[in-house]
Amino acid sequence: MSPGRQGHCTFIADLIISAKVCSVVVLSLLPAVLQRTPIGASAFRLTERVIRPFHRSRSRQGAGRLSLYPDHLSRTALELTPVEPAVMADDMCVTEKGKEMVLCFCTGNANKLREVSFILGKTVTLTSADVDLPELQGDPADISVGKCRLAFNQLKQPVIVEDTSLCFNALGGLPGPYVKWFLKKLGHKDLPKLLAGFDDKSAYALCMFSYMDDTLEKPLLFEGRTNGVIVDARGDPNFGWDPIFQPHGFDQTYAEMTKELKNTISHRYRALEKLKTYLVQHKEEFLTAHAAKKVKSGE
Numbered sequence: 001m002s003p004g005r006q007g008h009c010t011f012i013a014d015l016i017i018s019a020k021v022c023s024v025v026v027l028s029l030l031p032a033v034l035q036r037t038p039i040g041a042s043a044f045r046l047t048e049r050v051i052r053p054f055h056r057s058r059s060r061q062g063a064g065r066l067s068l069y070p071d072h073l074s075r076t077a078l079e080l081t082p083v084e085p086a087v088m089a090d091d092m093c094v095t096e097k098g099k100e101m102v103l104c105f106c107t108g109n110a111n112k113l114r115e116v117s118f119i120l121g122k123t124v125t126l127t128s129a130d131v132d133l134p135e136l137q138g139d140p141a142d143i144s145v146g147k148c149r150l151a152f153n154q155l156k157q158p159v160i161v162e163d164t165s166l167c168f169n170a171l172g173g174l175p176g177p178y179v180k181w182f183l184k185k186l187g188h189k190d191l192p193k194l195l196a197g198f199d200d201k202s203a204y205a206l207c208m209f210s211y212m213d214d215t216l217e218k219p220l221l222f223e224g225r226t227n228g229v230i231v232d233a234r235g236d237p238n239f240g241w242d243p244i245f246q247p248h249g250f251d252q253t254y255a256e257m258t259k260e261l262k263n264t265i266s267h268r269y270r271a272l273e274k275l276k277t278y279l280v281q282h283k284e285e286f287l288t289a290h291a292a293k294k295v296k297s298g299e
């Protein structure tokens with residue numbers, strides 16, 4: 001090769017190497033630069049708030065969430081995740097900045113979290129904690145109150161928990177709070193077969209929310225119930241037993257409804273309406289107690 005041509009080749013090779021180095025530097029700096037722009041910062045915050053909790057709860061489900069070990073409880077207890085309100089709902093309880101009612105919903109179920117966030121809207125500033133609470137046994141109210149005490153003892157801040165039951169009237173209310181296990185073992189296809197020998201296919205969905213803060217001696221219960229019938233599975237199979245529950249007055253199952261419709265007639269909606277009323281009525285008390293606590297702790 002002539003010296004002139006060799007010089008050209010070396011020049012081109014140098015150019016390619018410099019371009020590669022530049023692109024590596026630009027790409028590695030890009031996230032940091034983007035994060036400083038208003039749109040980039042919002043995108044990063046959104047990723048943190050929406051994707052991370054969802055991912056965590058999905059991966060925890062995969063890992064088996066039935067840990068009863070206290071060390072596990074304390075390990076996850078402080079992982080609080082802010083939750084964006086899913087809709088700009090009523091602004092009845094929007095408070096001045098720095099005076100919001102912050103409430104932590106302890107659940108490992110991403111679908112519940114989505115619905116609660118949707119229904120509560122801007123009533124409170126909702127955070128969530130995927131605290132691995134034991135699946136207690138007993139009647140639905142005791143289970144919910146028990147869960148709430150455990151969550152409050154871990155988090156030491158205003159918390160809500162809920163426990164959901166699906167009760168078949170022909171079976172005296174079973175599977176009730178144990179529906180999670182029945183669903184796991186039987187699936188959507190076989191769960192309705194429990195009623196094969198009965199004419200009565202009626203059932204009700206029951207939601208028990210419990211609320212606790214340090215102004216209360218024991219958790220408060222808010223119950224919501226929606227009546228319906230058990231049918232062969234229809235609709236989106238993504239949330240629990242939604243495909244087999246058809247509420248009275250509708251020809252769609254929960255799983256066939258839009259989320260807007262389900263969230264205005266569901267057992268969860270009915271319980272949360274009561275909780276909302278309580279929170280609005282006790283807002284001043286709540287804020288005063290928490291302001292006093294902050295002064296005491298020097299925050």
Ligand SMILES: O=P(O)(O)OP(=O)(O)OP(=O)(O)OC[C@H]1O[C@@H](n2cnc3c(O)ncnc32)[C@H](O)[C@@H]1O
Binds near residue numbers: 165179180
């Ligand atoms: O961490 P927690 O809040 O306890 O979440 P979980 O999934 O363990 O929930 P429950 O203990 O309340 O068990 C209730 C079962 O019913 C299911 N479920 C709850 N709400 C539902 C709804 O609105 N529609 C359909 N299935 C629902 C849920 O997926 C469980 O299988």
Ligand SMILES: [Mg+2]
Binds near residue numbers: 135
């Ligand atoms: Mg549970």
